[in-house]
Each structure stands twice: as C-alpha cells, then as structure tokens.
Amino acid sequence: MKEMVFSGFGGQGVLTAGLIIADVALAHDMYATWIPSYGAEMRGGKANCVVKVDNEQVGTPSLEEADILMAMNIPSLEFAERVKAGGTILCDSDFVADIPEHRTRNDVEYYFIPFNQIAREIGNARGSNVVAAGVVTALLSDMFDKDTAKDAMLGFFEDKGKGKFAEGNTKAFYAGYDYMKSLLK
C-alpha cells in the first residue's frame, strides 16, 4: 500500500495530479482511493488530496502516514510530520526553495523539482500537474509501468473531454517521468 499527499495552492493542479495517479493504479489492476481536503480552507486557496493505492481494497481513505508528500508550496510542508520514516517529500522548487527549520526531517528523502519550468520547456505551460503525475509514476516505478501509466493519464483527460491535449500531455508526462528518473540515479 502506498499513501500519498498532494498539496499546494488551488490552481496548481494537485487534485488533478492525485486523480491521475488513482487512475494509473486502476490501470495496473490495483485499488485506489482519492479524498480531497474538505472544508472552508478549500476556498482560502489551499488544496490537498490524499491518494492511497493498494493491491486490495484500501481501508480508511484518509491520511495515516504518507509514503510520499508532494509539496507545491511552503504551507504544504505542514504535512511533513505525517510522512513516514524513509518516505519521500517532493517539493516544487519554484515555490519551496528552502525547507523551514521546524519542518525539516532527517529521516526522509527530499527532491526539488521545477514542475513549471519542465512544463514550459516542452511547450505545455499548463501541464505541470501532468509533469507531477509523471514524477510520481517514476518514483513508484516498481509498481507502475511507464506506458501503461501514460495511457491511463490520457484516458483520464479523454473522459473529461480534453482528449485533444493528448500530445502535450504525453510530452509533459514523460518529461516528469524522465526528470525524476535522472534524480533517482
């Protein structure tokens, strides 16, 4: 079972990135839950979701101990204390340049990723959430196959009537995947 938190400002696409990963899990015949943060804070610009993927039905869908935290802004680091030892924190380097001291953990891996820059470079400036999905897929490549995951991502947008962005989204997904792979080497 893998437990993930995607957190950022509203509009950064963290909810969508989480949904894509849930669909990726389904494409691998796994089970998934996706639960958004819910309440007044949603309207204050903060957004997050918890995604759990497992080979059997997921128990409680809410956050227990995360394997992965995707932190797209500084306030998202409040979840750092909920990451399990040995877990991973993925930071958007455009917004999270330094980790505040009180949020620093020595028992987790930090990666700093320029999601927006990657998206811009491949000519899909609005595709940073797809880049993020590619990054998580790479991080979980022992569970997820790159191309199966890409197809699941395309299917996700197809279902939303956004199939025409397939080319740009494919590029963004692979760019995120490859970037994370290069960091993991």
Next chain:
Amino acid sequence: MAKKKMMKGNMAIAEAALRGGMDIYAGYPITPSTEVMEYLSGRMIDLGRVFIQAESELAAINMVFGAGMMGKRAMTASSGPGMALKQEGMSYMARNNTPAVILNVTRWGTGLGSLNAGQTDYLRDTRGGGEGGYRNIVFAPNSIQEAVDITYDSFEVAEKYQNPVVIMTCANLGQMEEPCSFPEFKTERPTFDWAMDGTGRGIAARQRGEGSIEVVGQHTLDKVNAMIENEQRWETFEVEDAEYVFVAFGLPSRACKDTVKALRAKGEKVGLIRPITIWPFPVKAFAKLGSQVKGFISVEGTNVGQMVEDVALATKKVKTNLPCYLLNHGGNLPTVKQITAFYEGVKAGNIKEVF
C-alpha cells in the same frame, strides 16, 4: 458489470439511483450533497425523467411524497440541516405508506453543522425526527461501491415496506473517489394497486393512512416489526474469539477494520461489527457473539454519544453488564493510531465506560 472507474461518491449514488429506476428527483442545494442534484439535472433530462430544483427542503420532500404516492420512484438528497427540515414530510410519508429514498450526505455538528463529515444525525435519522410513531430504514454504506449497490436496490426496499428509506453517507464518502462499477438499468417495474393515478384506485390506500388510531397503529407496528426481522444487515470481522469488539458504521468503520488487522498482528483479540443498516440496528450480529467478549467500543463521528446507546441495548443479547465505551472522533475520520490508543486505554482500565 463494466470495468471499474474512479467516481465521486455523490455522483456514483446519483447514477445508481438512475439505474435503479428513479422517475423523479426533487432537491435543494446544500453542501456537501449538491453534486447529486447537479449530476442529475442533466442526466434526468437526457433520460426523459423529472427533475425539480425545489424552492426549499420542505418543498422537495413534499414533492417526493406526492410522487411516491403515485407509485413512482422518487428521491431527494440533502445534508444534516436540510434533512432536519425534511423530517415532517418523511413522517407524512411513513404515515401514508409512501415509498421513497432519501439520501443524507451528513455534516458534523449541531445547528448549521459544519462542512466536516460526521455522524451526529444518527439518532434523528434512526428514530425518525418528525411527528412520531414510525421508523425509517437507514442504510450506512462504507464504500462507494457499497453505496451504489444499496442505492440501486433501495427503491424496492422502500416499495416492499411502503416506507421511506434513508441512505446515510457523509461529506467524505460523498466527496471522495474510489473505483466502482454500475449495474444495468432496471427495466422491470412493479405496479401497485395503491398508487394514485387519478382513477380512484388510490382511495383505499388513502383511507388506510387516514384510518383510526387502532388501524394505523397496528399497521405501523406490523410494518416496523417486519423491517426489524428482515432488514438487519451487518458485516463482522474477526469477532469469533474477540474479547473487545469495535462497533462502527460508514467510512470510520474502515479505520476500525485497519485497526483490527493491526492489533490482531500483535496478538490482540479484537473484532468489528459494522452495521450496514443502522436502523434496524443489527442486534442479530450481537446475538451470535460468544461469552468471551469483555466489552464493546463504539467508534462514532459524534460529540455526544449516540450509537453507543444502541450498542448498549444490543449487548443484552450477549450477556448482562458488559461495558460499552465510546470513542467520539468528531468531525474527522478516526486514525488507526487514535483507535489503537483508545483500545489500549480501555484494556488498561484507564477509560470509563459510558454504559
């Protein structure tokens, strides 16, 4: 069954109701249930069915009342405070033997409530909050697939007893997504000799609802007894040798199941009873327990204990004077850590029982 797809709980229930034969939906927007009516506003038109955005919760439930009396499959959805407004209409429906399905996507709290999920509607919805002397069947699914399956067949349950059926989910189950698939559209539809169609055949049904105290009273008692006998649904997990049994319904029950698995791995003898119907409360599940049980822990999203009262009554089926403990987890889902810590407190004798 088609391949499973991720779907939001509210929308999945709406789709299941469509496939279960819903003829009419009438509702009023209220967070966190609104996606139900948003989803249906288009789908019902596409399918040539009736959708009404009502002027109020009162109007909506009375629209459902009228439709149900015509033998049509009618549904409304709301959340805590809106459900409160519907209670009078639901009492009329119970009195007039009206089948209908009412979805409560609960909030936590009192008065206006909050936007958090909660189970503070437990006593009102299980007892019926309108003019008294009736009960509603209340289903409390703990996954989106289970919510789909229950909703799909809920109209038949309502028709069998000619009584409102409540489906209680919560803000979390309504807003979250998980994989589900949908059964085919129902095509077979029963006809009812009591249904009003303008020809006058509904007169007898009308007169039964308006009959004497003795006639109406006996009819309701028979109906309620039949529901208690036939409709208790539950799931048990690891209760065979359990010394402490958690009782939880809806989404929180999944954290309890996780906890049972974790504690069992450490050799603790714990189990879970998960009511799928919270009314009728699954007393039969308790009657099957062995005498090794030392206590019950009601895990509920309330502030003041509610289900723990039903748990305490149901323990009479095991043996007398078994302690019942209460873990109120309020407006958030309980964590495994929280439940485990509570259990350890109970076992160590540091927590006082409620009953």
Next chain:
Amino acid sequence: MAKNIKAPEALKPHRFCPGCGHGVIARVIMEVIESRGLTNNFILNRGVGCCCNLRSIEVDGLQCSHGRSCASTRAMKLLAPDTCFVTYQGDGDAYVIGLQETLNAAYAKSNITLITVNNSNFGMTGGQMAWTTLPGQITTTSPYGRPVDGPLPIQIPEMIANSFDPAFVARASVQSPAEINKLKKYVEKAIDAQMAGKGFTMIEVLAPCPTNWGLTPEKAIEHVATDMQKYYPLGVFADRT
C-alpha cells in the same frame, strides 16, 4: 322553473359546519370535473385545515402537510401531465404557512389549479388571525381586533396575476347564486386551461365562517358581500386562456 341537478357521484356527505362555504365550493369543483369527464382522471390534493374534510369526496387525492400541497401537486402533475390536478387549500394554509410553496408553484408556471378558500381566519383551529384577517376583526389571537395600522389583508391572487404570468387568476364568492355561477365559470376556465397545458391557474373564493365569526349564516353571508369585499375585490385578474 327550478332545475333538479343531480349531485356529482363522487361527492358524498361532508362534515362542514352549517353555513360554511366549503360545501358549495366542493360541489362546484366536482360538477365541473364530472362535466368534463375527468372524475376518473382527477387528483384532488388537500391542505391542512377545514379543507381536510374534503376527504369525503371519493376521488384520488393526498392529505398534504400544512402549506405544502402546491409542492406535492406540482411534482405529481409533472409525472402525470394528462391528469387533472386541483390543490384545495384554505387561506391560512396557502397564504400563511404555505406562502412559499404557493408563490413558487405560480412562479414555476406549474400547470395545476389552486383553489383557495378565504374566510379570513384559521378555521379548523378555532378562528385565529390569518394574514387575510380584516383590520379590526376580532379573532382568538387578535382579541382587541387586528390592528388597523398593521399589515393589510394579503392579496395573493393580485400578486400572482401581476408577477408570474399565470394562465388564469380570479376571485369569486359564494355569497349569492349569481356569484356561485360565476365561480363555476371560473373553475371551468381554470380546469380547461390546465387540461390545455396553459400554466398556473388559481381561484380564491371568499367564504363565510359563521362558527368562528360568531355570526348567523345569513349575517355571515352579508359580511362576505360587504366588509370582506372592501379588501378583496371580485373578478378576473389574469386570463390568457
């Protein structure tokens, strides 16, 4: 020469007080329904109050909850557009507790017929003040008379006629055979308009309540014809039939 008109078959003996207007109105409605051949394609929903007594009429119909009959009737009509629907309510039911449902049914252009019996008080509960109560009128909740500088008697037909583009709206009275004949014409128009799918139709009927007014039936009729009509003019307010 007097004609001997047979009462509509579905109409059975009722339980209204002597001198009450309800019985006449019920008969007029059922005469129109029968004359249109609608007796077996008719649903008569009732509000709460004296109109509950219409249960004696042997047709399909719901005993609705107080004030909500327009809401129930709206939904039922959408499910059976070819069936004739009348919601029969008192002034307390339709204009006080059910004001919201009444106005919204009209606003929604619901294709139903609302008959409101206005006797300027809550009859069934023993004669309390309603929004229809006349200034100065003594009721059990306005023992010194309804304040003359307070709210005016509420005029819902005028409001609906002016605001919501209804198919037909009128106010009638049961004060005399001539006015009862007019009432019947209005009911015919309303039912015909509904069956032609023209939209919301409504008739308010001024009716005596001798029991709660503390008047003889004759004096009560006189009160309807004089004092009540100062605030409730008779006539047609909207007609696009």
